[in-house]
Amino acid sequence: MRPLAVLILLTALAPLPASAGKPLDRATASVLADFVRPTTVPYPDSNPYSKAKVELGRKLFFDTALSGDGTRSCATCHAPVSGWQDGVARHQALDGTMLGRRTPSAQDGAWGELFFWDGRAASLEEQALGPVQSVLEMNQTLDGMVRTLEAKPEYSGLFAGAFPENPKITPDTVAKAIATFERSLVSGITPFDRWVAGDDKAISREAKRGFDVFTGQAGCVSCHSGWQFTDHAFHDIGLPSDDLGRGAIIKVPELNHAFKTPTLRNVADRAPYMHDGSIDTLEGVVEHYRSGIVQRPTLSPDLPRIDALSDRDIKDLVAFLHSLSPDPATAADSLTASAPSATDASDTLTIVQKNKQFSERHVHISAGQALTIENHDTRAHNIQVFSENLEFNSGYQEPGEHVSLPFTQAGTYHVFCGIHPKMKLQVDVK
Amino acid sequence: MAGSKVKIWVGLGAYVLASGAGTALAQTSDADYSLHGKHGVQMAQAATHGGHGGEGGEGGEGGEGGEGGEAGESQALAGLSKEQAYLANISMIRGHLNVGNELYAAGKTNDALPHFLHPVEELYGELKEVMDEKKVPAFKSDLDKLSGMVKRKVPAQQVQEQTEVVLTRLTEATSVIPANTLSDPAFALPVVVGVLRTVTDEYTEAFEGDTIANPVEYQDSLGFARVANAMVELMTPALTTKDADAANQLREQMNTLLTTWPAVTPAKKAVRSASEVSALVSRIEFATARLR
Numbered sequence: 108m109r110p111l112a113v114l115i116l117l118t119a120l121a122p123l124p125a126s127a128g129k130p131l132d133r134a135t136a137s138v139l140a141d142f143v144r145p146t147t148v149p150y151p152d153s154n155p156y157s158k159a160k161v162e163l164g165r166k167l168f169f170d171t172a173l174s175g176d177g178t179r180s181c182a183t184c185h186a187p188v189s190g191w192q193d194g195v196a197r198h199q200a201l202d203g204t205m206l207g208r209r210t211p212s213a214q215d216g217a218w219g220e221l222f223f224w225d226g227r228a229a230s231l232e233e234q235a236l237g238p239v240q241s242v243l244e245m246n247q248t249l250d251g252m253v254r255t256l257e258a259k260p261e262y263s264g265l266f267a268g269a270f271p272e273n274p275k276i277t278p279d280t281v282a283k284a285i286a287t288f289e290r291s292l293v294s295g296i297t298p299f300d301r302w303v304a305g306d307d308k309a310i311s312r313e314a315k316r317g318f319d320v321f322t323g324q325a326g327c328v329s330c331h332s333g334w335q336f337t338d339h340a341f342h343d344i345g346l347p348s349d350d351l352g353r354g355a356i357i358k359v360p361e362l363n364h365a366f367k368t369p370t371l372r373n374v375a376d377r378a379p380y381m382h383d384g385s386i387d388t389l390e391g392v393v394e395h396y397r398s399g400i401v402q403r404p405t406l407s408p409d410l411p412r413i414d415a416l417s418d419r420d421i422k423d424l425v426a427f428l429h430s431l432s433p434d435p436a437t438a439a440d441s442l443t444a445s446a447p448s449a450t451d452a453s454d455t456l457t458i459v460q461k462n463k464q465f466s467e468r469h470v471h472i473s474a475g476q477a478l479t480i481e482n483h484d485t486r487a488h489n490i491q492v493f494s495e496n497l498e499f500n501s502g503y504q505e506p507g508e509h510v511s512l513p514f515t516q517a518g519t520y521h522v523f524c525g526i527h528p529k530m531k532l533q534v535d536v537k
Numbered sequence: 538m539a540g541s542k543v544k545i546w547v548g549l550g551a552y553v554l555a556s557g558a559g560t561a562l563a564q565t566s567d568a569d570y571s572l573h574g575k576h577g578v579q580m581a582q583a584a585t586h587g588g589h590g591g592e593g594g595e596g597g598e599g600g601e602g603g604e605g606g607e608a609g610e611s612q613a614l615a616g617l618s619k620e621q622a623y624l625a626n627i628s629m630i631r632g633h634l635n636v637g638n639e640l641y642a643a644g645k646t647n648d649a650l651p652h653f654l655h656p657v658e659e660l661y662g663e664l665k666e667v668m669d670e671k672k673v674p675a676f677k678s679d680l681d682k683l684s685g686m687v688k689r690k691v692p693a694q695q696v697q698e699q700t701e702v703v704l705t706r707l708t709e710a711t712s713v714i715p716a717n718t719l720s721d722p723a724f725a726l727p728v729v730v731g732v733l734r735t736v737t738d739e740y741t742e743a744f745e746g747d748t749i750a751n752p753v754e755y756q757d758s759l760g761f762a763r764v765a766n767a768m769v770e771l772m773t774p775a776l777t778t779k780d781a782d783a784a785n786q787l788r789e790q791m792n793t794l795l796t797t798w799p800a801v802t803p804a805k806k807a808v809r810s811a812s813e814v815s816a817l818v819s820r821i822e823f824a825t826a827r828l829r
Contacts, residue, residue, distance in 0.1 A: 195646060199644050378690070379690065388689075489654075493750055494805075500647040501647070502650065521750045525651035526651050528751065
C-alpha cells in the first residue's frame with residue numbers, strides 16, 4: 108500500500124500548479140465545477156485556528172498518555188503512513204478481540220458533518236474524547252487523562268500558548284486542540300484535482316472514461332459527490348454485515364444497515380474497504396455494486412443497478428479511482444512540523460529506486476523538508492527508518508509508487524529497504 | 538498475543554520434530570564442515586564431501602553487494618554439504634515465518650511484510666537444485682499466496698493457516714533427506730552452526746554504530762536463532778547420550794544467546810553488541826565440536 112501524501116496547511120490550501128497541457132472543453136469543465144478542491148480550510152468560530160493549537164493537538168494526537176495503560180495514541184490506529192488510518196480490516200481492541208468497525212481516515216475532517224460510520228458524533232471536538240474513554244480503544248478516564256497530562260511538564264506551556272484566555276488542561280481544551288490539529292490534515296493534490304483545474308493531460312484516457320461511468324451510467328456520484336466524493340449522508344448499500352449502523356443510533360428501522368458514505372480521496376491507498384473492512388480491493392468493491400448487493404427493504408433508493416456494466420467500464424472506473432491519490436510533487440506528509448506554505452509544498456527532494464539501489468547513498472536536507480522516494484524499479488520495495496526521532500514503515504511499495512518521508516528534526520537517519528537490506532541511504536537533516 | 542506466538546512456535550517445533558525425532562541415531566555421516574576464522578574459531582578445513590562447498594549464494598539474487606539477504610551469505614554456510622545447506626535454508630525460511638507471524642499477529646503488518654517476502658524472493662531459489670535433484674514438488678505458489686495475503690493484510694488467523702500449509706511443505710521438502718541422516722549430530726550440528734553464523738551476520742547488519750537501526754535484520758537474527766535452538770532441543774537426547782556435559786553446556790549457551798532479543802521489536806539500545814553475539818556464537822561452535 109502506498110502511504111498517503113498529505114499536506115498540512117494553514118488556513119489556505121496550496122493552489123494548484125498553473126495548468127499545463129490543453130484546456131478542457133466547456134461541457135466537461137462545467138461538470139467538473141462540482142469537484143473543485145477548496146482553497147481554504149473551514150474552522151468553526153467556537154474553536155478558531157491557531158498555530159499553537161495545531162501544534163498542541165499534534166502532540167496530543169501522538170501521545171500515549173491518552174490511553175489508560177500508556178500503550179496507545181490516536182496515531183496507533185490513525186497512522187500517518189497509512190493515510191491516517193491503519194490499513195487493517197479491524198483494529199485489535201485492548202481486550203484482544205477485534206473492534207467492530209474499520210478505522211476511517213482522520214484527514215479532511217474539517218469538512219465533515221457527522222462523525223463515525225454511524226454519525227453519532229456531531230463535531231470533531233465531541234468525537235475526540237470518545238476513543239479516549241472507550242474501554243476497547245484507549246480505556247482512559249477523563250480525570251486520568253488530565254492528571255497524566257498535568258504530570259508532564261512540557262504541556263503547561265503548550266496549553267498556555269494554545270488557550271491564552273484559559274490556559275488549563277481540561278477535557279474541553281484537549282478536545283479543542285485535537286480537533287484543530289485534525290482540521291489541519293488535508294489530503295494532497297491529486298491528478299484528478301489537476302484535471303479539474305484544467306490540465307487535460309493530468310489523468311489517463313481510461314480514468315476519464317471511468318469518470319464518465321462514475322457520473323453517468325453507474326450513478327456512483329449520487330452518493331459520492333463533490334470534491335470529497337461524499338454526500339455526508341447514510342446509505343445501506345447491501346453489505347452482508349449485521350451491524351445496524353445509523354438505524355441503531357437514531358432508532359429508525361428504515362436506516363438499518365446505513366453507513367456514512369466515505370470519501371473517495373486517496374481511496375486506492377486505503378484498503379481494505381467498507382465499515383467492516385470486508386472488501387480487499389477496488390475491483391472487489393465495484394464487483395459488490397455489480398453483483399454482490401444483498402436485497403433487503405432498507406437498501407438505499409440511490410443505489411443504481413449496474414449489472415449491465417462491461418468489464419471495460421469496470422476497469423475504467425477503477426482507473427478513475429486511482430487518479431484520486433495525491434501526486435509525488437505535493438507529497439509532504441503531515442508529520443512535517445511546520446505547516447508548509449504554498450511555495451514549499453514542493454520543497455521536496457526526490458530520489459529514485461532502481462536496480463535494487465537508491466539513486467543516492469547520502470543526501471542532505473533541512474528540517475521540515477520531505478524526501479520523496481519514487482520506485483522506478485521492476486520490483487516492489489519497503490522503505491523503513493528506525494531512528495530516535497522517526498520511525499517509518501511504508502509497507503509494500505509497488506513499482507511506480509512513491510513514498511514521502513517527513514524529516515522534522517535535525518540529525519542523521521538511516522533509510523533502508525526491508526526487502527533488500529543492501530539498499531541503504533543516509534539522510535543528514537540540518 | 539502471547540497465545541498466537543506460542544501457537545506458531547509450537548507449530549514450528551512440531552514440524553521440526555516431525556522431521557527430526559523418533560529416528561534411530563544413525564552412524565556418522567561424513568558430511569563435512571569447516572569453521573572459519575571470521576567467527577573467531579579456526580578449525581581444520583575438512584575435505585568437502587560431494588564436491589559442494591555450500592555456495593548457497595550463487596545463482597540466487599544474493600552475493601556480496603547484491604541482494605545481501607541471508608541466502609547470499611554463502612560465507613556463513615561455507616563448508617556445508619549441499620544437503621546441509623539445503624536444510625539450513627529451509628530452517629531460515631522457518632525462522633522468517635516465525636517472526637513474521639509474531640509481528641503480524643501483533644498487528645505490525647508492515648513490519649511483518651519483509652519476513653514473508655524473503656523466503657520467496659531469496660531463499661526459495663537456494664533450494665531449487667536439491668529440490669530438482671530429489672524431485673521435491675515445487676511450493677513457490679504456496680509461499681506466493683502467503684506473501685500475497687500479507688500484502689493484502691488479511692486477518693491474522695488466515696495468515697497463520699496459510700503458514701501452516703507452508704510449514705507442511707517445508708516438512709515434505711525436508712523428508713527427502715533420510716531420517717537417520719537428519720537426526721545425526723554429525724550432519725545436523727554443522728547446519729545449526731551455519732544458521733548461527735548467519736545469525737551473527739544478520740545481527741551485525743542490524744546496527745549503525747552502537748544502536749539498532751534495522752529492525753528487519755534484528756528480527757531475521759532472532760528468527761534464525763530460535764530455529765537453531767529448536768534444532769538443538771530436538772537433538773538433545775542424542776547429544777546427551779554422547780556427552781551429557783557438553784550437551785548441557787550447549788543448551789545453556791543457546792539459552793544465553795536467546796536473551797539477546799528481549800522482544801521481536803527491538804529497542805534502539807541493544808542488549809548485546811554485535812561482537813558479543815559473535816563471541817557467544819563462537820563458544821557455541823566450540824561446544825558443538827565435542828558433540829559431533
